[in-house]
Amino acid sequence: MxxxxxxxxxxxxxxxxxxxxxxxxxxxxxxxxxxxxxxxxxxxxxxxxxxxISELGTELITVRPGAQALRFAFFGGGGNSDVLSFSDAYALEDDVFAPDVRLAAPENSFSGTAQAGRENTFVNGVGVTAEYLEARNLEIASGRNISNADVLNISLVAVLGSETSERLFGQRDPVGATMKIQGREFTVVGVLKSQQGTIFNPDNSLLVPITTAHYRLNNGKGPIDLMPVSSINVLARGEKVVDDARTEISTVLRLRHKLGAGDEDDFSITTQQDTIExxxxxxxxxxxxxxxxxxxxxxxxxxxxxxxxxxxxxxxxxxxxxxxxxxxxxxxxxxxxxxxxxxxxxxxxxxxxxxxxxxxxxxxxxxxxxxxxxxxxxxxxxxxxxxxxxxxxxxxxxxxxxxxxxxxxxxxxxxx
Amino acid sequence: MTHDAPVIELIGVTREFQVGSQVVKALDGIDLTINYGEMVAITGPSGSGKSTLMNTLGCLDTPTAGTFFLNGNDVSGLSDDQLAEIRSRQLGFVFQSYNLLPRETALANVELPLKYAGGFNRRARWEAARRALDRVGLDHRYDHKPVQLSGGEQQRVGIARALVINPDLILADEPTGNLDTKSSREVISMLRSLNDDDGKTIVIVTHDPEIAEATKRVVTFRDGRIVGDRPSERVLSTGPAEPAGPRSGETE
Structure with a gap:
């Protein structure tokens, strides 16, 4: 048939x-x-x-305190947070010990209510330095970035994610306006360009100087050098030297933390490749x-x-x-x-x-x-x-x- | 096809069945020769081996011993596939309960053997099926399904299906068993016409003496053996039988 x-x-x-x-x-x-x-x-x-993740750039390396296993950037910091300090971050920019590191941008997280006029919203904010935007591949839509002068002066200034801006100020341009974070008055100096993503969404974030986050919002104490950071965003000088940069970061931090040959790292280093994998x-x-x-x-x-x-x-x-x-x-x-x-x-x-x-x-x-x-x-x-x-x-x-x-x-x- | 050999030649054909621990001989050393153009009735009581003989002749069953020549070829040792091929090309089978596919039209039922025989396109199959239905007087029933037909008509569809491959041999197993007297007579006269006019060799298994005598030769079975083999009364009453032997060249 x-x-x-x-x-x-x-x-x-x-x-x-x-x-x-x-x-x-x-x-x-x-x-x-x-x-x-x-x-x-x-x-x-x-x-x-x-x-x-790729949008963040493949040159990004994230350093976190604590020897714990790989954690994802979007899960936030945590753990033994006084192991990495503000001065650790700047030590990573040393041209001699870490020639393959282009920049290091430490960050500190905080959360709380943000208020503008009658609008208020809960925010997961980040305390940053001027380098943060470059490290995270973000751009300013209007106004200006957090400057290093802001960091030194512990200024009460904020840069809003596009969504945060909309929630607090609607369609108005918030640059120059004042708002309250945890009851303290801040001046909005800039708004981030929208990235429209589901994960690592910067749109509903809020950036303030890292020192402000520590001393003003988290009620931290101590000298600025010893200020703990929740993570350090490091950019390597190129995609090809990411692994070299990782080794250099490790060497610098081990030296600074005075770890012996037999000691385990008290920090963890994650490249974008690790995260993607x-x-x-x-x-x-x-x-x-x-x-x-x-x-x-x-x-x-x-x-x-x-x-x-x-x-x-x-x-x-x-x-x-x-x-x-x-x-x-x-x-x-x-x-x-x-x-x-x-x-x-x-x-x-x-x-x-x-x-x-x-x-x-x-x-x-x-x-x-x-x-x-x-x-x-x-x-x-x-x-x-x-x-x-x-x-x-x-x-x-x-x-x-x-x-x-x-x-x-x-x-x-x-x-x- | 030459007709030098008989259509059917059984030599010592035996068919044994294992029933529990016992061996039952349904056929016990049958010798039987049926020539081209014969019309033979196989009679006998139930369990005498008639149906087993029919299944063997119809290549649905194979003998456990002995030899069966069909059209001069030994078919007793053939494989299942080879037997299927013979069924689809050389045999027409008519059943007591018609055995039509209930969902298919008369035409589709008649066409069926050609589908399995292979080598016929749709048009050729339809033409052959129409011709066969016309031959049995059902030219107005092509598209009727079995339920729309009377018993007699269904059996005529069955006969048409047996005819469609143009076989020399038609086997009919109690073809009138489910029919009333009138339809029975129609079916028998149809089979007789196929024998008389078309030269088909016809073997009918029947209980009915009237039908047996309407054939030309009556073979009686009992306990798996042939106990009688005589010309029918029809033949006897019309004087010496016309030669029932080969009618070379006429059928093809």
Whole structure:
């Protein structure tokens, strides 16, 4: 029996029980569409995170206090925060000991309420030096940056993220306006350009001089040199010398902290490459997890197909007998049933890809529980899902088909 | 196709079944020769081996011992696939319960063997199926499904399906078993016409003496053996039978 005939025979059989065929198909549709949608969401998250990290520049190295394992910049500081000091940061700019370091920008985090007029909002603020913007690849939209004079003078000045600015001042240009942070009056000197990202989002941040954050907002004491910082953003002189810079940073800090040869580092150094790799690993696990859950529903759909095919073989025993009696070979019967199963799963796969695609397409940019969902639809995933649905049909169709083909024609003809 | 050899030649054909610990001989050393153009009734009580004989002749079953020549070729040792090929090219089978595919039209049912025989395009299959349906007088029923047809009509679709591959041999297993008297007579006269006018060799398994006598030769089975083999009363009453032997060249 030729392929065309096989196809039309299988299609005819499926068409004779449309409800059953469509319900079986639905199982595959749900499985495949969830694979597509889940993978799109997973890949979307992965791509946006990677893009955002790359935006910060691959030359960025983050130094944190404490020997703890890698932490991500966006999780904030913490840990043993008096290990890295303001003078450590400037020691990293030493041309002799750290020739591959272009600049070091220490930061200190604080949080609290910001208030302007009747508007107020909770902010996660950062105490910075003038170099912070360059280190973090940020730009000023209006006004000016925090200057090093501001740092020395412990000035009560602030640079707002675009979103913070909008929340506090609406559409007005806030430069020159006054606002209150934790009850202290500050003058807004600048606004950052919007970056519109989900992670490392500078839009809802607020920058003040690092000294102001320490002495005025965190009620810190002590001389400026010993002022603890929550992390130091270091820029290497080029992408190629990032690893050299890391070694130099380590050497300088070990010397300054008077660590012996056997002592472990009391700080941790993270390059952007480390962060990307770790994040991609995490995201990869996330994608695999989502994919597996979706895959399970595809598996369940496949079992549904097998179930229906087994029922179908029993119901159509007589038909099988008739076909065999008029000349069908075992192979013809087997191919007919396998074709039916594969047609169902392939049909389900096509509809599932369409449905998953639609979900991903219309879901792109949607906000779920405050997070913006980004989706990336990959043709490879769609093709793979189609391939898998055909494979599911083959895998789950072959056993019922073998059962059908191995029926004895005489017995099958007697079957009521 | 030459007709030097008989259509059917059974030599010592035995078919044993294992039933529990016992071995039952459904066919016990059958010798039987059926020539081209014959119309033979196989009769006998239930369990006498008629159906097993039919399954063997129809290449649905293979003998456990002995030799079966079909059109001069030994088919007793062929593989499952080879037997399927013979069924689709050389045999027409008519069943008691018609065995039509219920969802398919008369035309699609008749077309079915050609799909498995291969080598026929859609048009050729339809033409052959229409011709076969016309031959059994169902030219107005092409697109009817089995449920829309009477029992007699369904059986005629069954006969058309047997005819569509233009076989020399048609096997009918109790073809009138499910039919009323009137439809039975129609079916039998149809089979007789195929024998008389088209030269088909026809073997009918039947319980019904009336039908048996409407053929030309009656073979009686009991306990897996042939206990009688005689010309039918129709042949006897119309005087010496016309030669039932080969009708070379006429059928093809």
């Amino acid at each position: 030729g392929f065309g005939l096989l196809f039309s025979t299988a299609l005819g059989s499926l068409g004779s029980n449309k409800l059953r065929a469509s319900l079986t198909l639905l199982g595959i549709v749900i499985g495949v569409s969830s694979v597509i949608a889940m993978m799109a969401v997973g890949r979307g998250a992965q791509v946006s995170v990677t893009a955002r 770790t994040l991609e690993g995490t995201q990869g696990t996330f994608v695999i997890l989502l994919g597996s859950i979706a895959g399970i529903s595809l598996l369940v759909g496949g079992i549904g197909v097998m179930n229906i095919m087994l029922v179908s073989v029993t119901e159509r025993t007589r038909e099988i007998g008739i076909r065999r009696a008029v000349g069908a070979k075992r192979r013809d019967i087997m191919l007919q049933f396998v074709t039916e199963a594969v047609l169902m799963t392939f049909g389900g796969g096509v509809l599932g890809v369409a449905a998953g695609w639609a979900i991903a397409y219309f879901g792109d940019g949607a906000t779920v529980a405050g997070d913006v969902i980004e989706t990336v639809i990959e043709t490879e995933i769609a093709i793979m899902a189609l391939g898998v649905s055909v494979a599911v049909g083959l895998f789950f169709g072959i056993y019922p088909a073998i059962r059908a083909a191995s029926l004895d024609p005489i017995e099958a003809l007697r079957h009521e």
